[in-house]
Amino acid sequence: MFKNIRHRLLLSYLLILALILGIFSLGIRLIFAYSLRQQMIEKLTALGQGAAANAEWENNQLKIDDDFKLRELLNNHQSLQWFDVKGNSILKQGEFILSLPLSQDNLVQIQAGNPNIQSITLPIIDSDIDKLIGYVRVSQSLEELEEILNKLDWGLVISIIVALSISGIGGILLTNQAMKPIEESFTRLKQFTADASHELRNPLMVIDSNVAVSLKYPEGMREADKESFEAIASATMQMIDLTEDLLILARSDQINLLKKEPVNLVIILEKLVKWYQTKIESKNLNLKLQLSETLLIYGDSLKLERLFSNLIDNAIYYTPESGIIEIEGKPKKCSIEIQIKDTGIGISPENLERIFERFWRADTSRSYWNGGSGLGLAIVQAIVKHHGGTITVTSQLGIGSCFTIYLPIN
Numbered sequence: 001m002f003k004n005i006r007h008r009l010l011l012s013y014l015l016i017l018a019l020i021l022g023i024f025s026l027g028i029r030l031i032f033a034y035s036l037r038q039q040m041i042e043k044l045t046a047l048g049q050g051a052a053a054n055a056e057w058e059n060n061q062l063k064i065d066d067d068f069k070l071r072e073l074l075n076n077h078q079s080l081q082w083f084d085v086k087g088n089s090i091l092k093q094g095e096f097i098l099s100l101p102l103s104q105d106n107l108v109q110i111q112a113g114n115p116n117i118q119s120i121t122l123p124i125i126d127s128d129i130d131k132l133i134g135y136v137r138v139s140q141s142l143e144e145l146e147e148i149l150n151k152l153d154w155g156l157v158i159s160i161i162v163a164l165s166i167s168g169i170g171g172i173l174l175t176n177q178a179m180k181p182i183e184e185s186f187t188r189l190k191q192f193t194a195d196a197s198h199e200l201r202n203p204l205m206v207i208d209s210n211v212a213v214s215l216k217y218p219e220g221m222r223e224a225d226k227e228s229f230e231a232i233a234s235a236t237m238q239m240i241d242l243t244e245d246l247l248i249l250a251r252s253d254q255i256n257l258l259k260k261e262p263v264n265l266v267i268i269l270e271k272l273v274k275w276y277q278t279k280i281e282s283k284n285l286n287l288k289l290q291l292s293e294t295l296l297i298y299g300d301s302l303k304l305e306r307l308f309s310n311l312i313d314n315a316i317y318y319t320p321e322s323g324i325i326e327i328e329g330k331p332k333k334c335s336i337e338i339q340i341k342d343t344g345i346g347i348s349p350e351n352l353e354r355i356f357e358r359f360w361r362a363d364t365s366r367s368y369w370n371g372g373s374g375l376g377l378a379i380v381q382a383i384v385k386h387h388g389g390t391i392t393v394t395s396q397l398g399i400g401s402c403f404t405i406y407l408p409i410n
């Protein structure tokens, strides 16, 4: 149980941390990419302005100084294109030339390809005549920028993984430290319950045997005294049952107490049906037992007997007179399926999840109070769990309930 809590704690801690780191890295990535792009646009604009200054209006056409920084352009993966007013290309310089047509309204253009190219377009205005004489488009391959961003991505991913691993180790240490006192107090509480119920057993046995002796010779006893003694006997019996139940539950996590021996469930179930025969008859119930010839599993026969007696006991108590109880047992692939069905008062859907809780009893069953404590099904579940099995229940109010148990053969 604590292992489970520990794992869940660690997992949620790591998930939150991963989320925070993820958002943080995304922010860094976006800001970094934005400022790199901005820087590039500024560089290209400066270049474009320089290039525009090199163009002149001569004989009614655009004239450009051919040698304009060509070498430098090529080194920087940059290129220049000049256009006339109508958008016709006049001259190109450089390696990464945009093949997109000139766009007058789009200052910044990006051409997807290998590599991606970004360009910015600037108008050329002749200052002498104050007239638009053409356009210059400066482009640069985005390869370098993408490489930097790629490296950044890897750096971020690796740092997130390293940070998560370190926090994971730290988290394990922290949860261990945090859970330790809780686990210890839980163990102490269990030990206390086990000790208390164990210690209570002896005085209860003394009361029980003394009351039994007194009731053996009721002659000369007043009728009222006899009734009191009987009440004491019945209350003592209930308390003995309760302390035994508590002891079983307190020790239920100590799996090594569980014996492993071949057990034939048919023998157990038939024996239990015999034991309950008087109760069944007194309520005029119709009990149907349908079992395969043998139902062999490895387990603890006393615990298994307890498991089925609790279920049969419930079926008898919560089924009104003349009802039907069906007990079926058959082998399934690697397990044995046992079903205990009744036509009793049933359990409402909202209570169905709670019936396995310790000390839980449905309010409606008060009228059916059998002196039970509400530990029966908690014990059933603990025993099924220790045998590696599962238990499920379906029920309808006023119609009946069906408990299905699967116990693995090995």
Ligand SMILES: Nc1ncnc2c1ncn2[C@@H]1O[C@H](COP(=O)(O)OP(=O)(O)OP(=O)(O)O)[C@@H](O)[C@H]1O
Pocket: 310, 314, 315, 318, 319, 342, 344, 345, 346, 347, 355, 360, 361, 362, 363, 365, 371, 372, 373, 374, 375, 376, 377, 378, 401
């Ligand atoms: N076959 C059943 N039909 C209807 N209700 C049931 C049935 N089995 C269990 N319940 C409901 O679940 C509750 C818990 O059952 P559980 O066996 O744990 O306790 P209990 O029978 O009340 O007491 P005890 O500790 O003596 O078994 C019961 O009080 C009852 O309300």
Ligand SMILES: [Mg+2]
Pocket: 310, 313, 314, 372, 376, 377
């Ligand atoms: Mg019960």
